[in-house]
Amino acid sequence: xxxxxxxxxxTKKDFVSNQEVRWCPGCGNYSILNAIQTTLAKLGxxxxxxxxxxGIGCSSRSPYYINTFGMHTxxxxxxxxxxxxxxxxxxxxxxxxxxxxxxxxIGGNHFIHAIRRNLN
Amino acid sequence: MRxxxxxxxxxxxxxxxxxxxVGTQFSNTSAAMGNDISTFPDYPSDxxxxxxxxxxxxxxxxxxxxxxxxxxxxxPDILVAMxxxxxxxxxxxxxxxxxxxxxxxxxxxxxLNKAGYTTNPIGTNLLxxxxxxxxxxxxxxxEILKDSPIDQKTKLRCKNFYAxxxxxxxxxxxxxxxxxxxxxxxxxxxxxxxxxxKVLKAGRNFGETLEAFISTFKIEKAKIEPGRYRQINGNTxxxxxxxxxxxxxxxxxxxxxxxxxxxxDILHELSKYKHLNVKxxxxxxxxxxxxxxxxxxxxxxxxxTTTSGPGLALKSEAIGLATILEIPLVIVDVQRxxxxxxxxxxxEQSDLxxxxxxRHGEAPIVVLAASSPKDCFHMAFEAARIALQHMxxxxxxTDGFIANGAEPFKIxxxxxxxxxxxxxxxxxxxxxxxxxxxxxxxVTLVRSWAIPGMAGYEHRVGGLEKLNEIGTVSYxxxxxxxxxxxxxxxxxxxxxxxxxxxxxxESSGDLLVLSWGGSYGSTHSAxxxxxxxxxxxxxxxxxxxxxxxxxxxxxxxGFRKIIIPELNHGQLRAIINAKFHCNAEGFNMLQCRxxxxxxxxxxxxxxxxxx
Numbered sequence: 001x002x003x004x005x006x007x008x009x010x011t012k013k014d015f016v017s018n019q020e021v022r023w024c025p026g027c028g029n030y031s032i033l034n035a036i037q038t039t040l041a042k043l044g045x046x047x048x049x050x051x052x053x054x055g056i057g058c059s060s061r062s063p064y065y066i067n068t069f070g071m072h073t074x075x076x077x078x079x080x081x082x083x084x085x086x087x088x089x090x091x092x093x094x095x096x097x098x099x100x101x102x103x104x105x106i107g108g109n110h111f112i113h114a115i116r117r118n119l120n
Numbered sequence: 121m122r123x124x125x126x127x128x129x130x131x132x133x134x135x136x137x138x139x140x141x142v143g144t145q146f147s148n149t150s151a152a153m154g155n156d157i158s159t160f161p162d163y164p165s166d167x168x169x170x171x172x173x174x175x176x177x178x179x180x181x182x183x184x185x186x187x188x189x190x191x192x193x194x195x196p197d198i199l200v201a202m203x204x205x206x207x208x209x210x211x212x213x214x215x216x217x218x219x220x221x222x223x224x225x226x227x228x229x230x231x232l233n234k235a236g237y238t239t240n241p242i243g244t245n246l247l248x249x250x251x252x253x254x255x256x257x258x259x260x261x262x263e264i265l266k267d268s269p270i271d272q273k274t275k276l277r278c279k280n281f282y283a284x285x286x287x288x289x290x291x292x293x294x295x296x297x298x299x300x301x302x303x304x305x306x307x308x309x310x311x312x313x314x315x316x317x318k319v320l321k322a323g324r325n326f327g328e329t330l331e332a333f334i335s336t337f338k339i340e341k342a343k344i345e346p347g348r349y350r351q352i353n354g355n356t357x358x359x360x361x362x363x364x365x366x367x368x369x370x371x372x373x374x375x376x377x378x379x380x381x382x383x384x385d386i387l388h389e390l391s392k393y394k395h396l397n398v399k400x401x402x403x404x405x406x407x408x409x410x411x412x413x414x415x416x417x418x419x420x421x422x423x424x425t426t427t428s429g430p431g432l433a434l435k436s437e438a439i440g441l442a443t444i445l446e447i448p449l450v451i452v453d454v455q456r457x458x459x460x461x462x463x464x465x466x467x468e469q470s471d472l473x474x475x476x477x478x479r480h481g482e483a484p485i486v487v488l489a490a491s492s493p494k495d496c497f498h499m500a501f502e503a504a505r506i507a508l509q510h511m512x513x514x515x516x517x518t519d520g521f522i523a524n525g526a527e528p529f530k531i532x533x534x535x536x537x538x539x540x541x542x543x544x545x546x547x548x549x550x551x552x553x554x555x556x557x558x559x560x561x562x563v564t565l566v567r568s569w570a571i572p573g574m575a576g577y578e579h580r581v582g583g584l585e586k587l588n589e590i591g592t593v594s595y596x597x598x599x600x601x602x603x604x605x606x607x608x609x610x611x612x613x614x615x616x617x618x619x620x621x622x623x624x625x626e627s628s629g630d631l632l633v634l635s636w637g638g639s640y641g642s643t644h645s646a647x648x649x650x651x652x653x654x655x656x657x658x659x660x661x662x663x664x665x666x667x668x669x670x671x672x673x674x675x676x677x678g679f680r681k682i683i684i685p686e687l688n689h690g691q692l693r694a695i696i697n698a699k700f701h702c703n704a705e706g707f708n709m710l711q712c713r714x715x716x717x718x719x720x721x722x723x724x725x726x727x728x729x730x731x
Contacts, residue, residue: 017580019592048575053415056583064580064593069572071418072582073411074441080376080408084415084423085572087401088374092419092572113404 010041017067029059036095037066045093053082055107057099076107079114086119094120121292123338126185128193129287131280132210133202133223134171135164135178138280143180144526145284149297150184151351151528154341157184158641159353159526160192162713165381165465172226172234177209184291186340190492191641192525194716198290200283202226202257204235211246219251219334221286223279225258253334255326257282264322268315278319285323290336295320345530352529354496354522355382358426358452359389361500363398364532366422368501369508369540372397374421376412378405378431381464382520383454386426406434410451414438417447418581420544420571422504424450429458429471432478432515439513440479441583443607446558446567448507448542452500455519457712466712467521469637470688475515476666476695482604484611486514487666489637493522494529499663501537502618508542510614511566517665519687521714522638543569549576557581557591564617565610614667621669625651625658628678630731631724634704635685636662636692639715643685646720655728662692668699676702683707683727685720 015037023029040050050068054060056075063070073081078096086094103111129146131139140161147159160181169176183193195215201207203226214220227240241247242254261279268275281298288295298320302313327334352360366373375398377387391400399421403409410425417423427435432453442449455471457463475487486506490499496518503516545568549555557579558567570577579591587594588602624647635643640661647659660675662668676682676696682704684693690706697704707723709715 046575048573048578051419051572064582066580068578070580070582071415071445072580072584073414074437074583077407077411077438080403080411081415081418083403083408084374084376084401084412084417085419086415087399087412088372088416088419088421088423089571089573109404110408113408 007044007046010047012037012041014047015040015067017065019064021065022061023058027058029062032059033062033065036062040066040068043093049091050093050095051085052095052097053078053085054097055102057102059097059099060102062097076102076105076110078102079107079110083114083117083119121336121338123340125187125339126183126189126193127198127291127337127339128181128183128196129198129200130179130181130196130210131200131283132177132179132206133200133280134205135166135169135176136171137178137202138277139178139180139202142280142284143182145298145301146287146293147182147526148301148351149288149293150182151349152297153294155184155186155339156189156342156344157182157351157527158189158192160521160714161524163465165463172203172205172231174205174209174235177206179210184339186342188342189527190645191714191717194718198287200287202280202283204232204237207241208235208237214250216249217251219253220247221253221255221283223257223283224254225256253330255283255286260322260326261319264318265315268311270311270315274312275315278316281316281320282323282326285320285325286327289324289327290334292336292338295324344528347530349528349530351526352494352497353524353526354490354493354518355385355454355524356389357493357496357529358500358516358518359386361497362390362422362424362450362504363393363396364497364537365501365504365540366397368537369422369504369542371420371422371542372399374399374401374413374416374423375426376401376403376409376416376423377426378403378409380406380428380431382456382523383426383428383452385523386452406431407438410435410438413449414442414445414447417442417449418445418571422448422450422508424452424504426452426454428454428456429474430461432471432474436478439485440481440483442513443479443483443485444583444585445581446511446607447569448511449513450500450503450507451513451515452503453515453517454523455517463712465520467519467638467714468687468710468712469519469639470691471517472665472688472691475517482608484608484666486510486512486611486614487517488514489517489663489665490522491637491640491661491663493525493527495663496522497529505540506614506617508540509566509617510564510610511543511569512611517637519638543567545570545574545577547574555579556589558586559589560606564613565606612667615670618664618667618669620671621660621662621675623658623660623675626656627658627675629656629658630680631655631657631728632676632679632682633657633659633685633724634662634682634692634696635659636665639685639687642715642717642720645717646724649717649721650724657724657728665692673700676700680731681705681727683724685715685723687715
């Protein structure tokens with residue numbers, strides 16, 4: 001196996017960025033972020049091949065806190081941007097963090113079309 | 121047979137009469153026979169307006185010549201009117217003394233009423249200034265096809281080829297190009313093909329039998345630069361220009377788009393080239409279309425989105441995101457009549473303001489405009505080049521007129537378009553080096569481009585203000601002011617990487633005509649005419665609008681007066697006067713069509729006389 005394909009062994013710490021997490025004390029987002037970072041370490045994907053996209057809202061801050069490629073975008077549109085990332089480079093593991101308003105209200109249209117298209 | 125320099129022909133009929141098709145055939149044949157051409161398809165936005173009515177009239181105008189042709193022409197020398205409504209709509213525009221071929225079979229009470237004629241205009245004073253050829257097109261078509269196995273409805277649909285046959289005779293055109301096209305385009309339906317060919321020849325023969333009454337013309341080949349040519353419209357040229365740029369940059373092309381008149385054809389065209397590494401994505405709406413392009417750009421594509429006015433409005437927020445992200449993005453706006461749904465199939469130059477200023481916050485981006493159908497190729501390439509080299513969104517303005525209009529295009533030499541050096545980072549960071557996504561080149565102020573998949577370059581970007589160089593979120597007031605200034609300066613410095621403005625005519629004089637984009641054909645022709653009359657008039661047609669070419673101010677200072685003709689209420693004029701304090705005056709029209717040359721000549725003469 002060539003070196004490029006060998007995925008290093010990661011721990012959760014590899015996916016923690018140097019940014020201060022700014023959620024309210026006690027917020028459920030902390031445990032969600034923790035779970036995502038733990039999962040990414042076990043994903044079997046190289047760190048540089050992971051891309052986290054979010055829209056707007058508290059939870060959508062999460063890409064700043066995850067040490068991969070990522071983009072904090074605009075309200076409701078994470079799905080559109082993530083679709084472009086995935087189509088351009090299907091090798092990437094693309095993650096979307098979104099809140100209820102972001103996904104189902106302002107982004108509702110994109111949400112149903114993303115389900116219909118089923119890109120990955 | 122009289123030899124002439126050019127001829128303007130307008131095919132006009134009901135929107136189901138196939139006028140666009142025969143207009144295109146006449147244009148293709150003329151181009152293949154060596155004429156220069158310029159076309160103007162002019163059709164209603166209704167899918168199918170009531171048959172025979174004024175609102176259902178569809179027209180196709182073409183100007184062919186042995187001399188260089190820059191516009192589809194002002195007044196048709198020949199009008200083909202397939203019904204009374206077509207005559208009514210176009211009569212005023214036909215050249216006095218010109219020829220009108222009418223399908224006399226449609227001039228019955230019902231159709232005359234639908235067109236709003238209370239009496240039949242044929243043979244009346246209304247038409248005394250024209251030569252009227254009464255052709256029984258419907259009856260003749262049915263007669264020729266009486267033994268054909270195709271049904272009556274299909275037979276009737278062949279009648280456009282009868283009209284085409286007459287025009288082919290008048291201009292000595294070769295029928296073979298159209299006959300071959302027919303044979304290749306309807307494979308498997310030989311009866312229909314045969315029927316159309318029969319009708320085409322019958323139309324030509326009808327012309328021949330009338331030879332004593334109708335004029336015939338010879339138009340020599342145009343003297344054009346040697347090379348391989350094809351006919352191209354602006355939308356196709358945009359598609360090819362973007363593909364050329366992707367190849368020059370060593371990237372694949374991604375187009376995220378949502379269908380909208382008159383821009384959809386770019387999506388159609390590019391969707392054919394998956395095998396050339398073009399990815400097209402038809403999104404669920406305009407917003408997702410631009411967002412998918414932003415995502416693709418972030419992931420390393422040459423990304424574009426194509427739209428028209430209403431779509432550009434919807435994309436505004438996302439273009440602001442691309443501006444603060446500082447990623448390459450090409451936005452093609454094929455302008456149409458606005459505001460709102462406006463006049464979807466008609467042309468206008470009224471999206472300059474939204475392109476320049478249509479984002480919240482301080483969000484300067486690059487604005488370019490193409491001047492003709494073939495120039496769309498070059499300017500699409502330029503839009504992509506600037507986007508990639510300067511890490512910025514670029515809006516390319518075309519319009520419905522040049523998007524659908526066609527002209528001969530010399531296929532460029534492969535080496536004519538140089539490699540585009542992108543700002544992509546090198547494969548590996550140096551040992552111990554930390555990637556700073558918003559660190560800038562000190563000269564251009566452009567940041568570098570690292571894409572997902574590049575180990576060691578993991579970084580986050582977003583719509584929140586960024587800390588200078590480092591790129592993490594920053595709410596610091598001083599930093600925001602600095603970043604706003606850097607983004608503005610980066611765009612301003614692009615003036616060093618675009619060509620100097622060319623001027624047609626002397627660099628000083630009485631009147632400078634300053635036009636932009638798709639008005640070029642008309643302004644060029646009008647200014648040239650006045651220059652030949654000895655007037656001290658020159659022309660500048662802008663294609664680089666933000667930033668302006670460096671030498672523009674110097675050019676403006678060389679003239680006693682500046683006039684800015686635009687198909688809007690003075691959008692460029694406001695920008696020019698604000699920036700250069702030069703008191704330019706406007707000549708503005710909003711009549712759903714390009715300027716006519718004589719309208720411009722009159723306007724410029726008025727200004728010259730008042731000096």
